[in-house]
Amino acid sequence: MSKAIEIAHLCKNYGRHRGIIDVSFEVEKGDIFGFIGPNGAGKSTTIRSMLGFLRIDSGSIRILGMDSEREQEEILKRVGYMPSEAWFYPSMRVRDVIRYAADVRGMDCREEAERICSILKVDTTKRIRELSLGNRKKVSIVCAMQHRPKLFIFDEPTSGLDPLIQKRFFDLIDGYVAAGATCLLSTHVLSEVNRYCRHAAIMREGRLTMLDSPDIDDEAFLKFYEEEEVLS
């Protein structure tokens, strides 16, 4: 089994609002896969369907060889997910949130969590309500990485992070991928796709198109967004 993600003919409709239409793609194990597209194109809907947050209308999703509906718990054990909006319980301290995520997984992740916290300069003594978006994102990264998952799913992970932390974040991903993990990276940042991704796909108007190469120039990249504007 060499595929980390296998999605076939996935459709999700929100009634009057368009969701995603006949989305199919595969991600090989060990890949860093760029997932790009304008806001509202369907990237988050695809990701949320993969994680079982949304009930799909048709099609199939297999993650690490497991069915996303029947084996959701097993999949989530092996996945590290970082949502675009990193929210936690405001009254909790950072260390308690990190510990909570590890405890629910039934794992002792203290060593790895401490390592990531020191790399990303996370202040674990603060309460969540005291943190900026960037600092909440760092907590989210720790929660997604501390259990050393087989598959990372990041939804716009670097927005709000300073350049140094962004670099360290990608260094961490490189390390995990070198050790056998796979990464799906949803982003609007072209340089991230060019520099870190090995394969990429773009979503527009709920449909997905695989790109021949993740090496896209600025003009071609912006064209995807302009075409979306024209279409809409």
Next chain:
Amino acid sequence: MIRIFATELKLNLKSLLIWSLAVGGVGLACILLYQTMAEDMKEMAGAFSDMGAFSDAFGMSTMSIATLPGYFATEVGTCHGLGSGMFAAILAIGILSKEEEGHTGEFLYSLPVSRQKIVAAKGGCVLVSLMMFTIICALMYRAGCVLVGEELPVKEFCTFMGREFIMNLEIAAVCFFVSSVSRKNRMGLGIGIAMFTYVYDLIGRVVPSAGDYLFIGPYSYANAPEIFAGKAAKGEALVVAVAVTLVAAVASFICHGRRDLAG
């Protein structure tokens, strides 16, 4: 699942303490006032028991407020019934929906725990919180009795607290179901449900024709004056309570498990 239950309990601890100390404190204050008001009560008891529908609605025609059991049933019974019902509603109606409203759902639901287990953990938190609320209030009422040197009949007092707990569970179960299908914390609706069921009971006791349907409401079997007067609760009222609680709880599991979660 245990970890989610424990964390939920911790997150709700402050609210539990505020509500239980407030409701229990009002009851305690009422009991402490009994001694200073006892003489006046004797003079007023006759008048209060003879005020027609008003006396019926608040149970003053059933028991004399000049005795501690009668005073407790009419005064503390009303405060506890209303306060505990509101606490149960507020606690349960936000416990699931707060995850989507506060955008914490993507964190919680991305952990390797099924939705059913999350519903069970949060439902368990509501159950335990209501038990703790009932125990704290009962201890405060007992402390009040000790301080004024009077006794409440143990059997009736335990029956009252037990029925109030069942009534709280019924209201909480309905609100828990609302929470399971809602993306926002509907606190106003929760308070409305508690108030409506209380007023429904009040009206049922005043309007003779409405009395036949009193058993549908959760306050019908938790009426303090009836309990302290030794009247047995209608069997159908308790059957309705158990049925409503179970149906709402099962529906919460099914509906929450099937719906799309907001981002």
